[in-house]
Amino acid sequence: MAEKIFKDSFDALVIGGGIAGGEAALNLANNGFRVILVEKDLSIGGKMIHLSKVFPTLDCSACITTPKVSEISRHPSITILTGSEVKKIVKRGKNDFEAMVIKHPRYVREEDCTGCQLCEQACPVVVNDQYQYDMVGRKAAYIPFSIASPRVAAIDIENCTLCGACEKACPTKCIDFTQEATEYQLSLRSVIIATGFNLFDPLKIERFGYGKMKNVITSMQMERLLAPTRPYNTVLRPGDGKMPCRLAYVLCTGSRDITVGNPICSQICCMYSIKQAQLLMGALPMADVTIYYINIRSFGKGFEEFYDQAKGMGVNFVKGKIGMISEKEDGDLILRYEDINDNVVKEASHDMVILSVGVVSNPDNAAFFDSGQLRLDPFEFVCQTDLLASPARTSIGGVFVAGTASGPMDIPDSILSAGAASSEAMSYIIRK
Amino acid sequence: MNRKLGVYICHCGGNISDYVDVEKVKAAVEHDEGVFLARTTMFACSDATQKEMVEDINANQLDGIVVASCSPKLHLTTFRAVAERAGLNKYNYVHANIREQVSWAHSDNKTGATEKAIHLVKSAIARVRLAESLDPITIPSRKAVAVIGAGISGMRAAIELADMGCPVTLIEREHFVGGRVAQWDLLFTTDQTGKELVTRLYDDIAKRSNIRLLTGAEVIENTGNIGDFTLKVKVTPRYINERCDEGNLQRAIDACPVEVPDDFNFNITTRKAIYHNFPSEYPQYPVIDIKNCTRCGECEKVCGSIDFSQQEKTVEVKAGSVLMATGFDPYNPSEGEFGYLQFDNVVTLPQFKRIIDMCEEKLTFRGKDIHNIAYIYCVGSRQVEAGASSAGGSATDRYEEASRDISGENRYCSRYCCTSVIHSAIETKKRFRAVNNYHFTRGIRTYGKQELLYNESLKMGDIYLQSYENDPPSVIRENGKTTVRINDIMTAGKEISVNADLIVLVTGMVPRSDNRIASLFKLPKGRDNFFNEIHMKLRPVETVIDGVTICGACQGPKNITESVNSSLSAATKSFSYVSKGELELEPIIARVDAALCTWCGKCMEACPFDAVKKVVDGGKEIAAINNSVCKGCGMCLPVCPVNAIDLVAYSDQEMETMINALAEDIK
Ligand SMILES: Cc1cc2nc3c(=O)[nH]c(=O)nc-3n(C[C@H](O)[C@H](O)[C@H](O)COP(=O)(O)OP(=O)(O)OC[C@H]3O[C@@H](n4cnc5c(N)ncnc54)[C@H](O)[C@@H]3O)c2cc1C
Ligand SMILES: Cc1cc2nc3c(=O)[nH]c(=O)nc-3n(C[C@H](O)[C@H](O)[C@H](O)COP(=O)(O)OP(=O)(O)OC[C@H]3O[C@@H](n4cnc5c(N)ncnc54)[C@H](O)[C@@H]3O)c2cc1C
Numbered sequence A: 001m002a003e004k005i006f007k008d009s010f011d012a013l014v015i016g017g018g019i020a021g022g023e024a025a026l027n028l029a030n031n032g033f034r035v036i037l038v039e040k041d042l043s044i045g046g047k048m049i050h051l052s053k054v055f056p057t058l059d060c061s062a063c064i065t066t067p068k069v070s071e072i073s074r075h076p077s078i079t080i081l082t083g084s085e086v087k088k089i090v091k092r093g094k095n096d097f098e099a100m101v102i103k104h105p106r107y108v109r110e111e112d113c114t115g116c117q118l119c120e121q122a123c124p125v126v127v128n129d130q131y132q133y134d135m136v137g138r139k140a141a142y143i144p145f146s147i148a149s150p151r152v153a154a155i156d157i158e159n160c161t162l163c164g165a166c167e168k169a170c171p172t173k174c175i176d177f178t179q180e181a182t183e184y185q186l187s188l189r190s191v192i193i194a195t196g197f198n199l200f201d202p203l204k205i206e207r208f209g210y211g212k213m214k215n216v217i218t219s220m221q222m223e224r225l226l227a228p229t230r231p232y233n234t235v236l237r238p239g240d241g242k243m244p245c246r247l248a249y250v251l252c253t254g255s256r257d258i259t260v261g262n263p264i265c266s267q268i269c270c271m272y273s274i275k276q277a278q279l280l281m282g283a284l285p286m287a288d289v290t291i292y293y294i295n296i297r298s299f300g301k302g303f304e305e306f307y308d309q310a311k312g313m314g315v316n317f318v319k320g321k322i323g324m325i326s327e328k329e330d331g332d333l334i335l336r337y338e339d340i341n342d343n344v345v346k347e348a349s350h351d352m353v354i355l356s357v358g359v360v361s362n363p364d365n366a367a368f369f370d371s372g373q374l375r376l377d378p379f380e381f382v383c384q385t386d387l388l389a390s391p392a393r394t395s396i397g398g399v400f401v402a403g404t405a406s407g408p409m410d411i412p413d414s415i416l417s418a419g420a421a422s423s424e425a426m427s428y429i430i431r432k
Numbered sequence B: 001m002n003r004k005l006g007v008y009i010c011h012c013g014g015n016i017s018d019y020v021d022v023e024k025v026k027a028a029v030e031h032d033e034g035v036f037l038a039r040t041t042m043f044a045c046s047d048a049t050q051k052e053m054v055e056d057i058n059a060n061q062l063d064g065i066v067v068a069s070c071s072p073k074l075h076l077t078t079f080r081a082v083a084e085r086a087g088l089n090k091y092n093y094v095h096a097n098i099r100e101q102v103s104w105a106h107s108d109n110k111t112g113a114t115e116k117a118i119h120l121v122k123s124a125i126a127r128v129r130l131a132e133s134l135d136p137i138t139i140p141s142r143k144a145v146a147v148i149g150a151g152i153s154g155m156r157a158a159i160e161l162a163d164m165g166c167p168v169t170l171i172e173r174e175h176f177v178g179g180r181v182a183q184w185d186l187l188f189t190t191d192q193t194g195k196e197l198v199t200r201l202y203d204d205i206a207k208r209s210n211i212r213l214l215t216g217a218e219v220i221e222n223t224g225n226i227g228d229f230t231l232k233v234k235v236t237p238r239y240i241n242e243r244c245d246e247g248n249l250q251r252a253i254d255a256c257p258v259e260v261p262d263d264f265n266f267n268i269t270t271r272k273a274i275y276h277n278f279p280s281e282y283p284q285y286p287v288i289d290i291k292n293c294t295r296c297g298e299c300e301k302v303c304g305s306i307d308f309s310q311q312e313k314t315v316e317v318k319a320g321s322v323l324m325a326t327g328f329d330p331y332n333p334s335e336g337e338f339g340y341l342q343f344d345n346v347v348t349l350p351q352f353k354r355i356i357d358m359c360e361e362k363l364t365f366r367g368k369d370i371h372n373i374a375y376i377y378c379v380g381s382r383q384v385e386a387g388a389s390s391a392g393g394s395a396t397d398r399y400e401e402a403s404r405d406i407s408g409e410n411r412y413c414s415r416y417c418c419t420s421v422i423h424s425a426i427e428t429k430k431r432f433r434a435v436n437n438y439h440f441t442r443g444i445r446t447y448g449k450q451e452l453l454y455n456e457s458l459k460m461g462d463i464y465l466q467s468y469e470n471d472p473p474s475v476i477r478e479n480g481k482t483t484v485r486i487n488d489i490m491t492a493g494k495e496i497s498v499n500a501d502l503i504v505l506v507t508g509m510v511p512r513s514d515n516r517i518a519s520l521f522k523l524p525k526g527r528d529n530f531f532n533e534i535h536m537k538l539r540p541v542e543t544v545i546d547g548v549t550i551c552g553a554c555q556g557p558k559n560i561t562e563s564v565n566s567s568l569s570a571a572t573k574s575f576s577y578v579s580k581g582e583l584e585l586e587p588i589i590a591r592v593d594a595a596l597c598t599w600c601g602k603c604m605e606a607c608p609f610d611a612v613k614k615v616v617d618g619g620k621e622i623a624a625i626n627n628s629v630c631k632g633c634g635m636c637l638p639v640c641p642v643n644a645i646d647l648v649a650y651s652d653q654e655m656e657t658m659i660n661a662l663a664e665d666i667k
């Protein structure tokens, strides 16, 4: 178990270092409050740091995430624990929370690692790279991704063979296989939950063939194929490396679908699909992109105009529900769908299919507090107990929710919701 | 001065390097005078590169840096902070924009783009050679915020600011608080009522001694700037004494002979010249609408609280920051648009919300029972360019077709209305007997968890039809019957007609028609004509006018939750301008050379911010610049006949060397 125990106190604990948690932490810190930010992953930045460009402005996502991330990571009033988990939070009284946090060993001393990547080169073990959504490999000794923060190596101990090659290669001798978990006992005055969302697992819809048919990928994989730090430096079919020229998007994959237990709409997938379609038209000028949809939900500021722009660029929008996808010998895919305009079942052939997977809740939220204290909604998002007047409020006074931890939303809405959470936390702390 | 300079040229992960040969740029500048090191980088803004820059500056004692990357709008502050962390005065960093101005603008010409980038970087180097170290101007900032508009957004922001310990003046133009929300009865998605919500917030405001609420109040003048705004507010009286007897007041209302359309009910009913919108509305006593009052004196006869001697006042409000929450107007269809004001059973969604609120047991309108309701979606939203839609409309006695023009300026989707109309349709069906709902949609947009309402309405048997783009439904009146006709996508283009007792136009949100406040504050507007933020993701509640934040529906369509999220964000931002009691401002302002100035007054006329004043200096009249007002816009520079004014950090000398560098031939 934990080797060392640290005790400290902060004005606020922010759980989750995505854009929502990061924004909330910055707001608090810039107004003079001390914040501890606990991130489960090896880097802060959440999903946003992995995106290509963002709708509806087509700003490069890395360009707007990295400066935030670096502002957070060097803010004197913010302490960051990456690779860490909140085990239990207990509320003792108003303005008085106790939390236990475990920082898992990284097997690399963060302070000393220079990010030179020599360990990566030395390591003989290759496994799937989770940050490229399994499309390429990485080593067992690895820097999570090029714009990670902190940009230091970690050893994936589950896959490590303990051969010791990295230890020898490391010029600063910062690899340390004896590292153990560290326990932090924190006393806090407020808590912000910003644990984000999970992506719907498309393996649950067998008839779409994900996992079996190589050229069926998820939208998150397509984000990676389009991102500046992309795995192949171009858009290719994972099946055979061919450049795709007839791409199809299947909207509402895992959303608005009671057969998978998720009747709600994910709110972002129409728009990110339209965005990707526009980027694909730029990256693959010869390609046709078809979007199969139930309704196009371009409701936000500048969204309808963005949708019109996609239509103007020649993206093909078909109102239709996909029944099933089958694979031909050459890896092309046949989509059987109900064409709603014509009211008939049709088939279309595409050479790459992107499943616009939806937003589902993060199950971690249930475990932070003793059972039942933190109310969840029917879909296990954190329940907003005063949705209209105080959207950041939860069932526990002094505990607030930011971003997609309370339900699907895009980046602008996540940032505004984080603004609300930090604002409420501030007045909660000041009011005493 | 022999400077030791560092130059960083960014790939922007391909955004720049796909069109600009960044290595070539580096090679072209690395031997320029003073350049000690030049590097290219994948993301200049990344944490790792920032660290590297700090190390470079420290290790090599650099005394100036140039960063060539994206627009300084995005990262000026990022790289200034890098300089500061390295102990370098931040004004010794100069930016070159080689993305928006080069790679994105010239993606069709890589050679030309690279040449232009070289020129821009060279001119930045030329400028940084002359850059001075500057200290920010520190000004006091008054710990007080003026919140304009007491709708849900403004009220919520005021409460939050007060709880952070910041005094607030809440300025509401109407005589009652709550904004639009007070007009809605049941709200999606919680089924609370607007009145409940407004009452709760009003109580919260009344409890807080550091909120001053002004109703019937309108800002008529704005002077000053961030840290020190002075607003002149015209406050119209209620003509009723505060401690009044409610019973008598009701008698006074009954006695008033004047009837005018009631805009609280969107003119479907009338009210008296002395009125309140609904019983126990806040503040809890009525008001005399002096414009329509004939001074007949009937009310005075029955109620002693009426006081026509009350005078209009002008109040001065001082604040360090202004938070704008002036909301929206519902779209007002033009006469004949889908039969509006042409057929007497065509209403807008806001009117419909008032109708269902006012009906008790039976749903009736203008004395007729309502059973079949047709809802026509997206009226005034998602409009298309003129000419793209087909318009109908011939009029005879027996057969009349309304205009179905959907062209207009409002391209955007109003976001709230699909959910609102479906929620209202469900409520109508639950509350009144034998109601059939027919929805004429353009694709349902109940995003997120709001989808559950759509599912519920489908289960209750509501009928959904969808029109083709550019082929909107038509409203026809024949033999006294009103029919809505559509070519329906959901049934493969079948023409479907519905006989409707009431037609509800699902109208969107538009900016407030009375927008004098925007010109008072010089607030910028977006393509959609709503107030515009600086950057949707990086600075979502700030405006280009320093110290003025925006939130709620004045910024674009939003539901209540979204309005409040932005309002609390704006409260935090406004608080951060005033919480410390002082503010640091950019020292990039105009500077007068006292020896040269002959006081002709031309600069004072040219300055849009009134920053120039005449002073006497050593017996000589000269121009003086007010440091906290000057924005460094440079308007005064070209008008000075003796060239006595320079802009700090943009001096003539700096501009000239930059021009020379731009004109230089490159190999
Ligand atoms: C394919 C795709 C494309 C998209 N494109 C766009 C776009 O173009 N524009 C746009 O506006 N939006 C886009 N989005 C939506 C955007 O990703 C989200 O709005 C945004 O990431 C939400 O931020 P968040 O901080 O709430 O959650 P997340 O990004 O999920 O961050 C949550 C963070 O919390 C951490 N965490 C989780 N559990 C724990 C725990 N138990 N303890 C500690 N830490 C934990 C996670 O590791 C993560 O870092 C896209 C989404 C997808 C899937
Ligand atoms: C028909 C309809 C039904 C709706 N139903 C719902 C619902 O059920 N649930 C939901 O979440 N949302 C609903 N909405 C959306 C909701 O009305 C808005 O989100 C909300 O009103 C926005 O609040 P606001 O404070 O930003 O603006 P507003 O409500 O417009 O308030 C602005 C305030 O500012 C004042 N003001 C304006 N100009 C000035 C000035 N120059 N000086 C001083 N004061 C000024 C106004 O008088 C007003 O009091 C509905 C909208 C409509 C049109």
Ligand code: SF4
Binding pocket: A122, A123, A124, A125, A140, A141, A155, A156, A159, A160, A161, A162, A163, A164, A165, A166, A167
């Ligand atoms: S010790 Fe483990 S991480 Fe290091 S090189 Fe060997 S396998 Fe890779």
Ligand code: SF4
Binding pocket: A108, A112, A113, A114, A115, A116, A117, A118, A119, A120, A152, A153, A169, A170, A171, A172, A173, A174, A175
């Ligand atoms: S662990 Fe050592 S070898 Fe690996 S990146 Fe860090 S410093 Fe380099």
Ligand code: SF4
Binding pocket: A251, A252, A253, A255, A256, A264, A265, A266, A267, A268, A269, A270, A271, A294, A295, A296, A297, A356, A358, B447, B448
């Ligand atoms: S946002 Fe679009 S794709 Fe996503 S669930 Fe909603 S309707 Fe479907």
Ligand code: SF4
Binding pocket: A299, B377, B378, B379, B381, B382, B412, B413, B414, B415, B416, B417, B418, B419, B442, B443, B444, B445, B506, B508
């Ligand atoms: S929310 Fe619905 S009704 Fe309103 S403009 Fe958008 S699509 Fe039309």
